[in-house]
Amino acid sequence: MIDLWYKDAVFYEVYIRAYHDSNADGHGDLAGLTEKLDYLKELGVDCLWLLPIYPSPLKDDGYDIADYYGVHSTYGSVDDFKTLVDEAHARGLRIIADLVLNHTSDQHPWFQAARQDKDSPYRDYYVWSDSDQKYTGTRIIFTDTEPSNWSWDEAAGQYFWHRFFATQPDLNFDNPAVREEMKKVAKFWLDMGIDGFRADAVPYLIEREGTGNENLPETHEYLKELRAFIDQHYPGRVLLCEANMWPEDVRPYFGDPSIPGQAEFQMGFHFPIMPRIFMALKKGDVSDMVEIINRTPPIPAECQWCTFLRNHDELTLEMVTEEERQWMWQHYAPEPRMKLNLGIRRRLAPLLDNNRRKIELANSILFTLTGSPIIYYGDEIGMGDNIWLDDRNGVRTPMQWNPDPSAGFSDAAPEGFYAPVIDSTPYGPDSVNVADQQADPKSLLNTIQKMIAIRKQYKAFGWGDFKWIDTGTAAVAAYRRKYKDERLLIFNNLTDQIQTVSIPVARVTNVYPIDILGNRRLPPLENGYLSLMLAPYRYLWLRI
Numbered sequence: 168m169i170d171l172w173y174k175d176a177v178f179y180e181v182y183i184r185a186y187h188d189s190n191a192d193g194h195g196d197l198a199g200l201t202e203k204l205d206y207l208k209e210l211g212v213d214c215l216w217l218l219p220i221y222p223s224p225l226k227d228d229g230y231d232i233a234d235y236y237g238v239h240s241t242y243g244s245v246d247d248f249k250t251l252v253d254e255a256h257a258r259g260l261r262i263i264a265d266l267v268l269n270h271t272s273d274q275h276p277w278f279q280a281a282r283q284d285k286d287s288p289y290r291d292y293y294v295w296s297d298s299d300q301k302y303t304g305t306r307i308i309f310t311d312t313e314p315s316n317w318s319w320d321e322a323a324g325q326y327f328w329h330r331f332f333a334t335q336p337d338l339n340f341d342n343p344a345v346r347e348e349m350k351k352v353a354k355f356w357l358d359m360g361i362d363g364f365r366a367d368a369v370p371y372l373i374e375r376e377g378t379g380n381e382n383l384p385e386t387h388e389y390l391k392e393l394r395a396f397i398d399q400h401y402p403g404r405v406l407l408c409e410a411n412m413w414p415e416d417v418r419p420y421f422g423d424p425s426i427p428g429q430a431e432f433q434m435g436f437h438f439p440i441m442p443r444i445f446m447a448l449k450k451g452d453v454s455d456m457v458e459i460i461n462r463t464p465p466i467p468a469e470c471q472w473c474t475f476l477r478n479h480d481e482l483t484l485e486m487v488t489e490e491e492r493q494w495m496w497q498h499y500a501p502e503p504r505m506k507l508n509l510g511i512r513r514r515l516a517p518l519l520d521n522n523r524r525k526i527e528l529a530n531s532i533l534f535t536l537t538g539s540p541i542i543y544y545g546d547e548i549g550m551g552d553n554i555w556l557d558d559r560n561g562v563r564t565p566m567q568w569n570p571d572p573s574a575g576f577s578d579a580a581p582e583g584f585y586a587p588v589i590d591s592t593p594y595g596p597d598s599v600n601v602a603d604q605q606a607d608p609k610s611l612l613n614t615i616q617k618m619i620a621i622r623k624q625y626k627a628f629g630w631g632d633f634k635w636i637d638t639g640t641a642a643v644a645a646y647r648r649k650y651k652d653e654r655l656l657i658f659n660n661l662t663d664q665i666q667t668v669s670i671p672v673a674r675v676t677n678v679y680p681i682d683i684l685g686n687r688r689l690p691p692l693e694n695g696y697l698s699l700m701l702a703p704y705r706y707l708w709l710r711i
């Protein structure tokens with residue numbers, strides 16, 4: 168029997184450079200994370216997702232890989248990685264790494280060999296053209312910086328294809344050698360005992376003229392091949408799909424696990440629900456969330472969505488309409504500098520006006536919706552951002568462990584930190600840090616820890632079905648989670664007004680609800696009706 172642990176796991180996204188510096192060089196490292204595993208264990212998360220840790224010129228913060236088989240020197244060594252995996256496992260924590268399939272760095276020896284010699288076997292590892300007028304139906308992703316998906320390479324005397332920065336040439340997945348190389352890469356890290364991968368940018372592997380070059384059937388064929396390889400040699404390791412697409416376009420990335428060779432990913436990020444949670448909170452209206460969840464097709468029983476509020480990228484607005492995007496920018500990116508590409512470079516707490524009730528409410532939704540939640544490092548303490556840093560670096564600043572000016576991140580002089588610690592009021596380490604919040608039972612950190620602990624007591628969150636409850640008002644996001652005889656009713660008041668709701672629950676008498684977060688029994692239902700008065704932004708998780 169394969170362990171489907173990811174079905175009800177809580178994930179945590181770690182940016183190693185930002186987390187903890189063990190050797191005082193101003194950069195977080197693997198040994199630093201190892202030192203903080205007890206913190207993560209106490210928080211209650213089950214699995215860590217590590218952003219790329221490989222040697223890289225860091226033009227895209229490690230998503231431009233120069234060597235798939237090593238560790239970036241500032242992060243430590245392969246041995247440090249093994250220690251981290253072992254120490255995590257010893258605490259019952261799992262680890263998944265980033266698998267960057269679609270592209271390499273232009274500094275990768277494959278690309279260097281390819282550009283210098285037309286006859287090199289590596290030439291065909293990449294996608295070349297004499298003209299930049301091929302594949303013109305393809306959108307540009309990094310709209311702020313990339314005028315084209317083609318860049319001219321002087322040494323090669325041809326254009327090369329890239330869906331991201333021009334420093335990240337796309338690999339050619341029509342080439343069987345490339346297909347095998349990437350299995351070898353997966354094997355190398357799986358052999359070290361990791362629990363799986365978050366696979367980067369998977370919709371873009373294959374190009375075909377006349378298409379938008381996304382989600383092509385040939386791309387799915389390769390992903391099936393990769394999954395079959397992993398299932399055969401490493402059964403039970405998980406693959407999490409990064410496809411920033413509409414739910415119906417993500418559905419095929421789960422494949423059909425009931426047919427041998429037809430499975431793809433066990434998990435997929437649910438991108439479109441994310442901006443709609445922010446819409447719901449600002450509008451005080453659940454309708455956009457309802458629409459997208461209702462539009463989400465069922466997925467195979469062994470599969471799971473992964474839900475998030477924020478991550479290391481800009482808050483992406485690719486999966487909304489043009490009108491909704493303008494609305495989101497207007498309400499959540501009032502300063503031009505807050506915008507980046509088709510998104511917003513801000514963290515959770517500042518997006519929600521550092522309003523404690525709204526931050527808790529957003530987390531209540533995250534932890535109770537369908538899917539396995541993932542927390543972005545620092546959001547559990549309400550860290551701020553620095554929109555003036557380049558690219559997406561403003562949401563990748565040092566983790567704030569204590570109130571010192573260095574935030575307890577590193578013993579190096581703060582001038583030598585890879586990025587400045589957030590110092591803007593009220594987000595500096597003197598106001599936002601782990602140590603103070605650990606000591607305060609009412610802190611955001613302790614509240615989130617509690618939400619995770621309670622979530623873990625109920626199978627319904629990970630395994631149960633999901634059904635909207637009609638409360639007669641769109642001001643409350645209310646839904647039922649049900650698994651076997653476990654029946655949970657979740658209410659989130661999206662507004663700054665008191666909301667009263669009354670819903671029929673059961674025809675039987677002597678039924679009473681329990682507030683599972685507050686651990687208190689509510690009065691028994693009257694005539695089968697549950698009536699609640701919800702304070703502004705109040706959330707209630709009830710067990711019937």
Ligand code: NOJ
Pocket residue numbers: 227230267331367368409479480
């Ligand atoms: C998605 C990653 O999340 C992002 O950080 C990166 O820039 C692109 N993929 C390209 O690898």
